[in-house]
Amino acid sequence: MPAQQVQWDTLRVACRLQLIYTEDVGDPRLDEFRDLTTADRRPDRPGGRGLVIAEGTVVVRRLVESPYPVRALLGVERRIEELEPDLAGLDVPAYVTSADVMAGVVGFHLNRGVLATADKAPQPSVADLVRDARVIAVLEGVGDHENLGALFRNAAALGVDSVLLGPGCSDPLYRRSVRVSMGHVLRVPFAVASGPAEWKAALDVVREAGFRLAALTPRPGSVPLWEAAGDEKVALMLGSEGHGLSDEALAAADVAVSVPMADGVDSLNVATTGAVAFYELTRRREGAAGWEGAVADARR
Numbered sequence: 001m002p003a004q005q006v007q008w009d010t011l012r013v014a015c016r017l018q019l020i021y022t023e024d025v026g027d028p029r030l031d032e033f034r035d036l037t038t039a040d041r042r043p044d045r046p047g048g049r050g051l052v053i054a055e056g057t058v059v060v061r062r063l064v065e066s067p068y069p070v071r072a073l074l075g076v077e078r079r080i081e082e083l084e085p086d087l088a089g090l091d092v093p094a095y096v097t098s099a100d101v102m103a104g105v106v107g108f109h110l111n112r113g114v115l116a117t118a119d120k121a122p123q124p125s126v127a128d129l130v131r132d133a134r135v136i137a138v139l140e141g142v143g144d145h146e147n148l149g150a151l152f153r154n155a156a157a158l159g160v161d162s163v164l165l166g167p168g169c170s171d172p173l174y175r176r177s178v179r180v181s182m183g184h185v186l187r188v189p190f191a192v193a194s195g196p197a198e199w200k201a202a203l204d205v206v207r208e209a210g211f212r213l214a215a216l217t218p219r220p221g222s223v224p225l226w227e228a229a230g231d232e233k234v235a236l237m238l239g240s241e242g243h244g245l246s247d248e249a250l251a252a253a254d255v256a257v258s259v260p261m262a263d264g265v266d267s268l269n270v271a272t273t274g275a276v277a278f279y280e281l282t283r284r285r286e287g288a289a290g291w292e293g294a295v296a297d298a299r300r
Contacts, residue, residue, distance in 0.1 A: 075097075
């Protein structure tokens with residue numbers, strides 16, 4: 001028996017993976033990965049199947065470690081092999097094919113060489129989201145998938161405990177958001193309050209839990225961010241790339257804050273602003289020594 005076949009037979013036993021080799025672009029078993037560029041049929045869109053799709057070995061590893069139930073993998077042989085240590089005990093089909101067949105299925109050439117699909121997991125209530133938190137991000141109108149993914153990655157890196165998504169935010173579990181977040185959207189807890197009444201009720205829950213709602217805005221009258229950074233519990237509100245926070249969100253805030261900037265510049269990309277603010281809040285919350293510990297805890 002060829003050495004490669006022995007290796008794959010060993011992997012099959014160790015991982016309980018159902019290794020399935022296919023070179024058929026039209027194989028119906030690959031439909032969960034098909035047409036990722038076609039908006040009305042994409043499997044990660046509500047109009048498709050609403051699945052979570054992880055792209056690349058790093059993100060697939062985080063998916064496997066997350067509470068999202070993995071359904072299947074599709075990849076070239078080398079990438080599936082790289083994931084061997086992370087797939088132990090995973091009883092799902094793994095479709096092994098060529099890069100050209102993968103491109104024909106998904107609709108573009110995938111440099112990362114592997115995809116995984118998963119079902120969505122139940123999300124916490126707003127009350128659960130804030131129960132043990134000290135710094136949370138409250139987002140309104142962040143409709144760009146890549147900005148949203150970057151915000152989740154920044155939140156994970158800088159010790160933000162959880163994220164509340166309000167009206168106008170895109171689904172953080174869309175493939176592009178998951179990819180840009182490097183899979184951290186799968187580990188940072190979040191809740192969604194999309195309707196006006198639901199949004200107002202969610203902000204009330206945050207405030208009742210002892211958080212100070214700090215709205216990031218360049219409008220006149222805002223105070224430097226660090227004036228709110230020392231509060232015990234802070235809910236940092238960030239708005240859309242174009243218009244920022246709505247008048248209703250600003251009215252609901254306890255304080256308007258800003259990141260001081262050089263003359264001639266009044267704003268930053270929302271993900272960049274989030275990174276600056278998350279760092280400031282977490283650093284001041286924990287102190288110089290404690291900040292390192294807080295970030296280390298967030299990375300676990």
